[in-house]
Amino acid sequence: MIIERLAVAHANDDDNVYYLGDAAILDRVQLDTGPDGQPPFLVEADDRVVTSDVAEAVAAASRGLGSGDVDFGDDLT
Template identity: 50%
Template sequence: MSESLIRGKAWGPADRSGGPLDDVLGGARRALPGLVVERLQVTRPGDDDNVYFLRVGSGTGYVQVDSGPLGQAPFTVEGVTRTDTSDPAGALAAFCREFGGCGDL
């Protein structure tokens, strides 16, 4: 990724959490061209690293998503509003709302 990172380490389409979050992020990438995903880098192995930051292009605004271990539910999507859901489709819908819509999704 050529964009500068703001919150963590680059999390590309080939990076996998192992859970339904992978499908949520895949759907977000298809719906939001230019989506950049970063995963929180922690300093201690015991810290929670299930935090991701999403932004479109080089924009400074971002949406944060927290998941359970290994990309499992529940999901918390935080931007202008906060959405707590155990439904992957609900998490994707929350991303779309935060970014002003996702086209045909």
């Protein structure tokens, strides 16, 4: 798993953008968050999910990465 954060010269809304992927495809999933990683979350891969629910955001990112192990409603604790 590779996670990269968008680097910007000046602080703005783009400093909470992350790219998740692997060695083959570095930007399989784009994850945008509110300030300091807080909700709402925008997860973009094959589909687009906007949510304030952490479990739903994780499930969407997992689907985009090809992992069927996590789904919305799973207990992540």
